[in-house]
Each structure stands twice: as C-alpha cells, then as structure tokens.
Amino acid sequence: MSRLLIEGGTLIGLAEPGDVHPDTDLYAEGGAIRATGTQARAQAASPGEPVERLDARGRWVIPGFVQAHLHLCQTILRNGPEGLELLPWLEHHIWPGEAAHDPETLDVSARLGLAECLASGVTAILDMGTVRHSDALFRAAGRAGIRYTGGNVLMDDADATPVNLRARAEDGIAETERLRSYWHGRDRGRLSVAVQPRFAVACTERLLRMASEYAADRKLIIHTHASENRSEVDLVRARTGIGNLALLDRLGLLTSRTCVAHVVHPENGDGPRLAATGTTVVHCPSSNLKLASGVCPVSTLKAAGVRVALGSDGAACNDRLDPFAEMRLAAVLPSTANPPGKLSAFDALRMATWEGASALGLPGGNGLAPGGRADLVVLDPDAAWSIPHEWSPEPYAAIVFSMGPANVVATVVDGVVRYRGNDPTVMGLKPRPAEIKTAVAKLKSRM
Numbered sequence: 001m002s003r004l005l006i007e008g009g010t011l012i013g014l015a016e017p018g019d020v021h022p023d024t025d026l027y028a029e030g031g032a033i034r035a036t037g038t039q040a041r042a043q044a045a046s047p048g049e050p051v052e053r054l055d056a057r058g059r060w061v062i063p064g065f066v067q068a069h070l071h072l073c074q075t076i077l078r079n080g081p082e083g084l085e086l087l088p089w090l091e092h093h094i095w096p097g098e099a100a101h102d103p104e105t106l107d108v109s110a111r112l113g114l115a116e117c118l119a120s121g122v123t124a125i126l127d128m129g130t131v132r133h134s135d136a137l138f139r140a141a142g143r144a145g146i147r148y149t150g151g152n153v154l155m156d157d158a159d160a161t162p163v164n165l166r167a168r169a170e171d172g173i174a175e176t177e178r179l180r181s182y183w184h185g186r187d188r189g190r191l192s193v194a195v196q197p198r199f200a201v202a203c204t205e206r207l208l209r210m211a212s213e214y215a216a217d218r219k220l221i222i223h224t225h226a227s228e229n230r231s232e233v234d235l236v237r238a239r240t241g242i243g244n245l246a247l248l249d250r251l252g253l254l255t256s257r258t259c260v261a262h263v264v265h266p267e268n269g270d271g272p273r274l275a276a277t278g279t280t281v282v283h284c285p286s287s288n289l290k291l292a293s294g295v296c297p298v299s300t301l302k303a304a305g306v307r308v309a310l311g312s313d314g315a316a317c318n319d320r321l322d323p324f325a326e327m328r329l330a331a332v333l334p335s336t337a338n339p340p341g342k343l344s345a346f347d348a349l350r351m352a353t354w355e356g357a358s359a360l361g362l363p364g365g366n367g368l369a370p371g372g373r374a375d376l377v378v379l380d381p382d383a384a385w386s387i388p389h390e391w392s393p394e395p396y397a398a399i400v401f402s403m404g405p406a407n408v409v410a411t412v413v414d415g416v417v418r419y420r421g422n423d424p425t426v427m428g429l430k431p432r433p434a435e436i437k438t439a440v441a442k443l444k445s446r447m
C-alpha cells in the first residue's frame with residue numbers, strides 16, 4: 001500500500017477561499033489523504049511500508065487539475081492547418097487523421113499527451129478517443145497512472161461522416177460494452193469507460209437514443225460535444241427542427257453524469273435545461289478561439305446554476321494541453337461579454353479542479369482534507385515568473401494569472417508521485433522524437 005508524506009507545504013484545498021494552511025504536512029496512504037498537520041507526521045512514523053517523501057517547504061499544494069475534455073488521439077495532429085472553422089477542420093484534418101490511426105500511432109499520440117498532462121499538474125482526464133483501437137488509449141493511461149475516463153467515439157451518420165471513420169450503431173455500442181467489461185474499474189478504479197456520441201451532426205437519432213439508454217443502464221458518464229459552432233447549431237436545427245441541446249435533452253442524453261464540451265452558442269432555455277438536468281458544460285476557451293467558434297457565456301451559465309468545468313480539447317485545435325492556459329483565458333474572457341461578465345481567479349481554479357472532479361464523479365471530493373483522494377499538485381511559487389504574496393494575501397491570482405507548467409514540481413495521483421521535477425521525458429512516458437516522426441509519417445501516408 002502506497003504511503004506518502006508531503007512535508008511543510010502550504011495546503012490550498014479550495015473548499016472556500018480561506019481554505020489555506022501554511023506549513024502543514026499531509027499524509028496519504030493507499031491513495032487517500034489520511035491526516036494533515038501534526039497527525040500527518042505521527043501516522044507516517046507508524047510501522048508499515050516505506051514512506052515516500054516530498055519536501056514542499058516554500059511550496060503550494062493544490063488539488064489536481066482535471067482536464068474534462070481532451071482528445072489524446074489528436075496530440076500528434078497538432079500544428080495542423082490554420083484558419084479553418086469546426087466543420088471543414090473536422091473534414092479536412094481530424095477525421096482523415098483519426099481514421100489513419102493504428103494501435104501503435106495511437107499509443108504514441110496518447111503518451112505524448114499524457115506526459116504533457118502529468119507535467120502540467122493534471123491528475124484526471126475525460127478523453128474523447130476515436131472510433132477504433134481504444135484499448136491502446138486505456139493501456140497508455142494505465143501506464144501513466146493517471147485517472148482516465150474514456151472509450152470509443154460513437155459516430156454512424158452516413159451523410160455526415162467518412163466511411164472509414166464510422167461504425168453502425170449496434171457495433172459502436174457493442175464496442176463500448178466490450179471496453180467496459182474489460183477496462184472499467186481497472187487500476188484500483190483509476191480507469192473508467194464513458195459513452196461518447198461525438199456530436200449530434202455525426203450521429204443518427206437512433207444511435208443517440210441507444211447511447212442514452214445504454215449509459216442509463218450501466219450508469220456511465222456520457223461525454224459529447226454540443227453547440228460549439230454556429231453552422232453546427234443551424235445544421236442540427238435544419239435536420240431535426242429543434243435546438244441542439246433540446247434534442248440531446250429529448251433523447252435523454254442530458255443527465256448529472258453528462259459532460260458536454262463547448263456550449264458556445266446556447267439557445268433560449270438551454271441554461272435552465274442544463275441546470276435542471278445537472279449536466280456539466282466543459283469550457284474549452286483556447287479551442288473555441290482557435291476555431292473561431294466564439295466565447296462560451298460562462299458567467300450566464302453559472303448564474304443559471306450550470307456546473308462548468310475546464311478542458312483543453314484536442315491538441316489539434318489548441319495546440320497545448322495546459323490547464324493554466326485555459327484557467328487564464330476562462331478568467332479574462334467573461335469581460336468580453338455585453339454586459340461584461342466576471343469570473344474570479346478562485347472560481348477559475350475551482351473550475352479546473354473541483355468542478356471537473358465532481359463532473360467525473362470522482363470519489364471522496366477533491367479537497368485536501370482527510371478522507372479525500374490524494375490527487376494533487378505541488379507548485380513552486382518562486383519558480384519561473386510568478387512573485388507570490390507581494391501584492392495579494394491570497395494565492396489564487398498568482399496561480400491563475402502568472403503560473404504555468406514550469407511551476408509544477410510534482411504531480412501525485414492516487415497517492416503516488418507520477419511526475420517529479422522538470423524531467424523532459426516525464427517518467428519515461430514521452431515518446432522519443434524519432435517515434436513521433438515515424439507515427440506522423442504513418443498517418444500522413446494513410447490520409
């Protein structure tokens with residue numbers, strides 16, 4: 001059973017803005033936080049397995065970042081064409097690229113993304129995956145030791161999707177069930193399977209209904225995209241006669257287990273609809289700006305009672321997988337609304353951590369109190385370019401506005417240190433440049 005003592009850090013639990021505890025030890029055993037303060041050292045001294053130690057003096061300890069919307073299969077598709085909006089970008093770059101993947105290229109793409117996640121303080125991810133070879137993604141996530149919720153993507157619409165990247169509704173659901181029966185709950189519960197209809201445009205109503213019924217039956221997370229781009233919203237209305245989120249609601253896909261990426265263009269009634277169903281919106285600001293989709297009205301959605309988490313989306317439309325970049329944008333973009341909205345640094349940090357963890361139904365909350373999961377990040381506030389506590393008594397603005405992955409000195413998942421220091425190979429996970437080159441060449445030759 002893993003044992004970890006984090007010594008002398010400032011614990012910033014994020015339960016509320018005053019949840020800041022300087023010079024406080026933290027002890028975790030078996031993946032759970034067992035004690036903080038004076039009790040921590042006493043429990044670490046008790047007989048048992050060797051105790052791993054992290055010196056956190058002068059450092060800040062916060063709950064781990066949750067990337068609530070990613071596409072690890074797209075990491076090696078980064079640095080692609082510029083200037084395309086969502087639908088042509090999917091057609092010309094993403095769908096041919098995803099269709100070209102084999103298990104080896106998927107593994108390289110996933111490991112590159114997972115290494116970046118661990119080096120950025122990410123402890124849990126919700127990954128959209130692709131249509132085939134999904135075992136490669138679970139295998140890579142297992143190797144990283146990260147909390148991973150993912151699965152195959154469901155897409156079956158013959159008019160809207162390419163023939164080499166679609167699966168019949170029955171086959172798609174059967175593949176999700178196969179993945180569930182093998183992977184769900186593995187690695188001490190760190191790996192989970194989600195039901196993932198890509199978005200309404202790519203799916204027949206029959207598939208969406210089957211996905212909804214299957215997810216309800218198995219109590220699985222539902223992960224989809226909606227109302228990202230104006231043309232997408234118009235297309236769904238032209239096809240079905242109703243709004244995008246109204247359609248998902250009618251088909252039973254909006255639930256308290258559902259994460260909907262984007263919602264840049266909500267329509268009348270969508271805020272109350274999302275709030276009433278307990279659906280989580282995953283805000284992906286970098287991706288929305290790069291694909292000219294617009295800005296998600298986060299302040300309005302939150303005022304309506306909607307839970308909003310954060311994600312980087314795929315590296316092909318970001319092109320980073322950096323939670324600090326998303327927090328910073330999430331905090332500054334509301335001021336572009338008319339009338340201007342507001343999101344505090346504390347709220348942005350909560351979105352990147354607690355809200356994502358709640359959306360994924362992670363056990364035991366996401367704070368730093370005994371009983372919580374030992375999924376956390378150690379930040380060095382003196383590294384890189386931040387100057388902590390010179391002008392503000394609270395740590396939140398420093399973390400959100402001036403820190404970045406260079407401030408991450410350790411990432412702990414399930415009580416085990418999965419990243420330590422500025423190791424460029426991130427615990428042996430990052431593919432070598434030659435591996436990446438070979439994988440990209442393979443994709444190009446098949447596209």
Ligand SMILES: [Zn+2]
Pocket residue numbers: 069070071128225261313314
């Ligand atoms: Zn996405």
